[in-house]
Amino acid sequence: MNIQKIKNYNHKILAVLGTLLLLIAIISLILLTVFAIDEIGRSYRYNRHDDGILSDEKIVELQKQNKRKQLISYETPKLVDSLNLIYMIPVSHKTLNREEFIEEEYLMELSNDYSLGKKYSQKYYGDFNNLLIYDYQNHNIDKLFEDRVNFESIQTAYFSDEILIFFKASSKDTYKDGVINQLDHKTLFIYSLKTKDLKEIELENADVSEVDFVENSKDLIIKFGIDHNKDGKFDEYSEPTVIKKYDYENGELIDIISQEINIELQKKLEGTK
Incomplete structure (x- = not known):
């Protein structure tokens, strides 16, 4: 009888253990x-950086052969201003599978069949190299950049007196990998629909990491990533960041943390104080 109870108990224990396993x-x-x-998502996001615009050195090399590798x-x-019907048109590019000769008479045929819904978000993602501001009522288009840039997200901020468009963009191949993309140092651009400014x-030898508006203000809190080893790109896992305030009206970049506090904290960290 006792043996049978022990067997039943053991069976229950094994069943519980089996369930747990x-x-x-x-x-x-x-x-x-x-x-x-x-990991697949991380890999995809990383690989997307390879599709930036070609570096100036690569462009010069292609121009010597009268060739191109990318198309607008x-x-x-x-829609960013519903009252005045002002649109922004992100300019992206496509990288060809192989280089092709440039034809002088080349004209790109564009479709006018755009979907213009009334609803829109405040952030747009892609792989862009310019931005056009389209004034529907006055039939006018303004181009933001004359130089070559690369950016992958565009944000809009709405205030009582104006609308701002802002984004982080790279304009130089600081990483020296032959492509101008989001691995290179980025600067912050802010465009006003009201003033068209x-x-x-930017901060020397640094990358714009994060941007946030001060509550009820056009001033910004900006986190810059310092390229400590000066290899042309910011590594968020091994290189430091600094926080600064941008005074929108005066156009000044101001330290939030004083140099004195910074030195004190660093010495305490490294044990020299």
Whole structure:
């Protein structure tokens, strides 16, 4: 009788252990799947950086052969000022599978069949090299850049007296990999629909990492990534960041953390104080 009870008890213990092991295996499989999906996403986002605009050196090389590798492409217009019907048109590009000769008479035929919905978000993603501001009522288009740039997101900020468009863009191949993309140092650009002024905010040997408007103000809090080893790109995992305030009205970049506090904290960290 006792032996049978012991056998039943052992069977129950084994069943519980088996259930626990099965649950652990299922949870491990779910975590592994989530991790794999995340890694694939990271890899995709990283590989997208390869599709920036070609570096100046590469362009010169192609021009000598009268060739090109990329073509201009236009994205769907985004309504940013519904009252005055002002749209922005992101200018992107397509990288050809192989280089082709440039034809002097080349004209790109564009479709006018754009979808202009009334609803729009405040942030737009892509791979852009310019931005056009389209004034529908006055039939006018303004081009923001004369130089070659690359950016992948555009944000709009709405105030009582004006609308601002801002984004982080690279204009030089600082990483020296033959492509101007988001791995290179980025500066912050702010465009006012009201004044049509384009402001550029940059810090030497640094990359614009994060941007946020001060509450109820046009001033900005900007986090810059310092390229400490000066290899042309900012590594968020091994290189430091600094925080600065941008005074929108005066166009000044101001330290939030004083040099005195910075030195004190650094010495305390390294044990020299």
